[in-house]
Amino acid sequence: MPTSTDLLQGTLDLLILQTLSLEPMHGWGVAQRIQQVSKDALQIGQGSLYPALYRLEYKGWITAEWGSSENNRRAKFYRLTATGRRQLESELETWDRLSAAIGLVLGRRVEAPR
Amino acid sequence: MIRELLTRFRFLIFRKKRTEFDEELRFHLEQSIAAKVAEGVPAAEARRLALVEFGGVERARAECERQRPAWWLGTVGQDIRYAQRCILAHGWFSLAIIATLALGIGLNTMVFTLVNTALFKPVPVPGGARLVAVSNRDVTQSERSMRMSYPDLLDSRAQSHSLEGLEGSANLEGVLSEPGDPPQPYHLARATTGIFSLLHIHPILGRDFLPSDAQRNAAPVLMIGYAIWKERYNGSPAVIGKQVRVNEKTATIIGVMPKGFMFPTTVDMWMPFIPSTDELKRDNRPLEVFGILKPGIKMAAAQTDLDDIARRLAAQYPATNKNIGAFVESFNDHYNGGNIKMIFLLMLASVGFVLLIVCANVANMMLSRAVARQREMAIRGALGASRWRILRQLLIESLMLSLLGGVLGFGLAAAGVHWFDLATSTVGRPYWVQFTMDYTVFGYFTGLCILSGLLFGIAPALRFSRPNLNQILGEGARSIGRHRGGTLAAILVIFQFALTLVLLTGAGIFVHSLLRTLDANQTVPADQLLVAWISLPEDRYKDDAARQLFYDALLQRLNALPGVTSASLTSNPPGLGSAESAIEIEHARATDPAHRPQVAFVTASPEYFSTIQLPLLLGRSFSALDGTANHSSAILTRATAARFWPGQSALGKRFRFFNDQGKPGEWITVVGVTANLAQDLMEQDPKPLLFVPVRQEDWNSVSLVVRSTSNPTSAVRSAVQKLDQDMPLRDVFILDAAVEHRTWYLHLFSKIFIGFALIALLIAAVGIYAVLAQATSQRTQEIGVRIALGASVRNIMLLVMRRGLWQIFGGVALGLAGAWPLARLMANLPIGVSPSDPVVFLAVTAMLACAGLVACWLPAHRAATLDPVKAIRCE
Numbered sequence: 001m002p003t004s005t006d007l008l009q010g011t012l013d014l015l016i017l018q019t020l021s022l023e024p025m026h027g028w029g030v031a032q033r034i035q036q037v038s039k040d041a042l043q044i045g046q047g048s049l050y051p052a053l054y055r056l057e058y059k060g061w062i063t064a065e066w067g068s069s070e071n072n073r074r075a076k077f078y079r080l081t082a083t084g085r086r087q088l089e090s091e092l093e094t095w096d097r098l099s100a101a102i103g104l105v106l107g108r109r110v111e112a113p114r
Numbered sequence: 115m116i117r118e119l120l121t122r123f124r125f126l127i128f129r130k131k132r133t134e135f136d137e138e139l140r141f142h143l144e145q146s147i148a149a150k151v152a153e154g155v156p157a158a159e160a161r162r163l164a165l166v167e168f169g170g171v172e173r174a175r176a177e178c179e180r181q182r183p184a185w186w187l188g189t190v191g192q193d194i195r196y197a198q199r200c201i202l203a204h205g206w207f208s209l210a211i212i213a214t215l216a217l218g219i220g221l222n223t224m225v226f227t228l229v230n231t232a233l234f235k236p237v238p239v240p241g242g243a244r245l246v247a248v249s250n251r252d253v254t255q256s257e258r259s260m261r262m263s264y265p266d267l268l269d270s271r272a273q274s275h276s277l278e279g280l281e282g283s284a285n286l287e288g289v290l291s292e293p294g295d296p297p298q299p300y301h302l303a304r305a306t307t308g309i310f311s312l313l314h315i316h317p318i319l320g321r322d323f324l325p326s327d328a329q330r331n332a333a334p335v336l337m338i339g340y341a342i343w344k345e346r347y348n349g350s351p352a353v354i355g356k357q358v359r360v361n362e363k364t365a366t367i368i369g370v371m372p373k374g375f376m377f378p379t380t381v382d383m384w385m386p387f388i389p390s391t392d393e394l395k396r397d398n399r400p401l402e403v404f405g406i407l408k409p410g411i412k413m414a415a416a417q418t419d420l421d422d423i424a425r426r427l428a429a430q431y432p433a434t435n436k437n438i439g440a441f442v443e444s445f446n447d448h449y450n451g452g453n454i455k456m457i458f459l460l461m462l463a464s465v466g467f468v469l470l471i472v473c474a475n476v477a478n479m480m481l482s483r484a485v486a487r488q489r490e491m492a493i494r495g496a497l498g499a500s501r502w503r504i505l506r507q508l509l510i511e512s513l514m515l516s517l518l519g520g521v522l523g524f525g526l527a528a529a530g531v532h533w534f535d536l537a538t539s540t541v542g543r544p545y546w547v548q549f550t551m552d553y554t555v556f557g558y559f560t561g562l563c564i565l566s567g568l569l570f571g572i573a574p575a576l577r578f579s580r581p582n583l584n585q586i587l588g589e590g591a592r593s594i595g596r597h598r599g600g601t602l603a604a605i606l607v608i609f610q611f612a613l614t615l616v617l618l619t620g621a622g623i624f625v626h627s628l629l630r631t632l633d634a635n636q637t638v639p640a641d642q643l644l645v646a647w648i649s650l651p652e653d654r655y656k657d658d659a660a661r662q663l664f665y666d667a668l669l670q671r672l673n674a675l676p677g678v679t680s681a682s683l684t685s686n687p688p689g690l691g692s693a694e695s696a697i698e699i700e701h702a703r704a705t706d707p708a709h710r711p712q713v714a715f716v717t718a719s720p721e722y723f724s725t726i727q728l729p730l731l732l733g734r735s736f737s738a739l740d741g742t743a744n745h746s747s748a749i750l751t752r753a754t755a756a757r758f759w760p761g762q763s764a765l766g767k768r769f770r771f772f773n774d775q776g777k778p779g780e781w782i783t784v785v786g787v788t789a790n791l792a793q794d795l796m797e798q799d800p801k802p803l804l805f806v807p808v809r810q811e812d813w814n815s816v817s818l819v820v821r822s823t824s825n826p827t828s829a830v831r832s833a834v835q836k837l838d839q840d841m842p843l844r845d846v847f848i849l850d851a852a853v854e855h856r857t858w859y860l861h862l863f864s865k866i867f868i869g870f871a872l873i874a875l876l877i878a879a880v881g882i883y884a885v886l887a888q889a890t891s892q893r894t895q896e897i898g899v900r901i902a903l904g905a906s907v908r909n910i911m912l913l914v915m916r917r918g919l920w921q922i923f924g925g926v927a928l929g930l931a932g933a934w935p936l937a938r939l940m941a942n943l944p945i946g947v948s949p950s951d952p953v954v955f956l957a958v959t960a961m962l963a964c965a966g967l968v969a970c971w972l973p974a975h976r977a978a979t980l981d982p983v984k985a986i987r988c989e
Contacts, residue, residue: 027141027142028141028142028146032149045169046167046169047169047170047173047177048177050135050138050139050174050177050178051174051177051178051180051181054181054182055181058181058182069141069145071148073141073144074141075138075141076137076138076141
């Protein structure tokens with residue numbers, strides 16, 4: 001049985017990059033934000049969130065630094081790097097192309113890409 | 115992009131701190147709990163829910179760690195440490211594998227290096243791979259090759275269109291002397307003047323030969339080799355232009371050849387070949403001829419080319435060249451063909467066997483180990499190890515074993531090659547045969563051995579690492595006799611024993627004939643006899659009378675030396691060969707000239723028989739008169755006398771020699787009969803031996819034989835010098851050393867083949883031992899139960915040994931079938947063996963069976979003496 005991380009890895013990375021592109025955030029924040037924005041449809045398992053964050057950091061697309069949270073707790077904040085931003089753009093493009101194509105095949109009307 | 119790489123590189127080297135993840139996690143959980151409390155969940159419940167939601171903490175941590183670039187490198191370190199522990203824990207087993215690999219890699223590298231060097235490596239001159247030797251041969255007798263005459267060489271060179279050049283050389287002894295330096299003999303080549311430019315090798319000092327140097331009235335010139343230049347002339351550049359004497363004729367040194375150049379074989383110095391009147395005849399064939407194939411021309415094409423030329427010459431000069439064909443062969447085949455090639459190929463075949471045994475053994479041990487470890491693999495699999503991880507760990511373990519074996523093997527090969535190089539340095543091998551380590555070959559065999567280990571170690575492990583964890587784990591220690599790797603291991607062991615037997619037979623045959631040569635001529639006091647050769651220059655010793663005068667004076671001086679019991683002359687001291695001739699016996703039925711009886715003969719001075727202590731059984735020894743005109747006489751050995759005059763006294767009987775042209779000589783009268791003597795030690799069926807007086811054959815080279823209580827070398831040397839200060843003493847030996855020198859290859863190859871065979875024996879014994887021991891230790895519990903239930907020592911021993919005994923039996927049977935053709939093949943070698951030597955077969959079979967029995971007995975004995983209480987609890 002393939003793990004969900006395997007299936008979703010590319011998508012999860014994209015979601016994280018997109019979320020972080022707005023502002024630097026800690027892991028909990030990323031998870032919450034994705035959940036909120038997707039109206040609770042996407043619940044990120046914590047077991048896959050952190051590996052994904054680490055992976056992106058190792059790739060140099062995001063960097064982490066320690067800061068203090070809203071309630072003055074020490075927390076690790078992730079921020080998109082320049083490379084990460086470029087990566088996000090190219091992945092968004094790919095995503096748009098792909099979803100449009102899939103939509104066409106499935107016969108669904110889709111909004112025109114941005 | 116660069117930034118990305120830098121980031122990756124940074125993380126490759128520095129790992130994140132473990133606390134970093136912990137802290138991040140704690141923060142996450144706190145946030146999660148806080149969010150739940152805010153929703154109204156009680157604090158304790160919120161904490162529980164948060165943890166449940168998060169899932170496995172350790173798993174997440176491991177997952178995060180795994181994201182790190184090159185994360186797996188760290189686990190390789192773990193694998194290496196684990197492999198180390200495994201290797202050390204199974205010390206003997208590991209040692210057996212390492213030793214086996216080392217021997218396999220070492221021996222094969224060594225022998226392939228030797229064979230490649232001796233049989234295939236080209237002469238190290240530009241275009242050496244295209245260098246060929248050209249000989250003549252009598253087309254009516256396909257085997258014999260002959261040298262070439264000077265006019266034929268010139269014609270072939272002019273007409274050939276497949277060769278870049280054709281040059282010839284005739285080797286002889288050249289005594290180099292000049293005022294103030296003692297005369298010294300060297301290997302001299304009289305070579306056609308183009309020889310160096312054909313090879314594109316130029317003198318490092320002075321000039322090359324010029325065509326004008328070969329003209330009849332040219333001033334004699336001499337090219338010296340590097341060794342003479344360094345040793346005799348201290349590397350002085352002033353040597354160019356120096357006047358020296360070569361074989362008592364003046365010559366001028368014109369050049370020095372580069373270091374190590376001794377073309378064609380072991381030549382120390384060269385002179386231009388200036389043909390004498392005799393040498394301008396086509397039936398005088400003194401030259402060894404070599405050429406270089408034009409690029410792209412095959413040997414066969416050159417053969418056709420030279421065949422055509424030979425045919426034209428035969429038509430043009432039927433008197434001398436009728437039935438004379440040409441024969442082109444590679445340089446290696448020319449100098450190292452025939453028996454040498456045969457022995458080397460035999461060596462190659464035997465290490466091939468060793469290699470097979472090694473591979474089979476490594477495979478077998480790995481297999482038995484893999485079987486023994488299937489539970490371990492199953493447990494690791496059950497704990498979540500991936501197949502790749504298990505595979506990698508085994509791979510690393512095998513590689514470490516192989517690496518250790520390889521390093522040892524390398525040392526072994528290097529030492530072996532060096533030893534062989536030393537051992538053959540005095541046997542007149544061509545200068546371009548240099549035995550040095552061949553790294554390509556080493557790499558090849560290392561690869562092969564390791565591969566066989568990996569293949570057999572990993573394949574079964576992989577099979578066990580996968581399915582049926584439950585079955586294997588559940589079976590546990592109570593598995594009785596299953597998965598013992600049964601048939602495959604048994605076949606491998608049988609195969610090993612068969613090959614070992616074949617090898618042992620080969621070694622046995624060598625040893626047997628070696629023993630025979632050591633056994634020959636036991637009455638001759640070989641350790642007290644000094645032998646040395648002298649040559650009487652024809653210029654100063656023109657006839658028989660002059661030579662006899664010198665011999666008489668010399669023998670008188672030698673006999674007067676302190677410590678010398680007896681001194682005499684012969685053409686061939688005991689065991690050092692003989693001349694051959696066809697004879698005709700008086701009053702015997704006339705026979706067809708092709709079927710005249712052949713004899714071996716040596717010359718002897720009157721005192722010879724007492725010097726070598728060969729008893730005279732009948733008649734008398736030679737007198738001073740024997741061998742002079744009308745007094746041709748001979749002394750026969752007992753076997754010879756019985757062969758030609760069975761049942762009657764040979765004394766007074768007459769026979770005569772025939773020379774090469776088939777013309778009869780004088781009638782020779784038999785004057786005495788001696789005990790038997792072996793002259794041709796390696797001849798399986800030696801020709802009848804007889805002695806003739808020294809003066810009866812007008813040879814100008816003779817061997818001194820001096821029996822003495824102490825080593826008289828220097829006294830003998832000065833005695834010769836006092837008579838003739840220009841006469842060097844050559845090849846001075848104590849007789850047993852001379853015999854050993856002559857039979858060097860029997861000694862050398864006996865050692866080598868014994869080595870191979872013993873190693874094979876050892877490996878095969880270790881192999882059967884390791885497999886049985888492994889199998890037995892797996893059955894420890896079962897054996898404990900059997901002992902507890904009353905099985906006797908005998909029962910247990912039989913239980914364990916039965917399998918081993920069957921394998922030994924099968925191996926021996928199969929091996930004997932293979933050894934038979936080998937023995938027949940070796941009978942063709944000139945080492946004096948008969949094809950069906952029952953002693954050898956019996957001896958080696960017994961030896962192999964004993965080794966096998968001991969190897970089986972050890973684990974069986976250990977099993978039988980087990981303490982049943984401990985055995986049952988074992989695991």
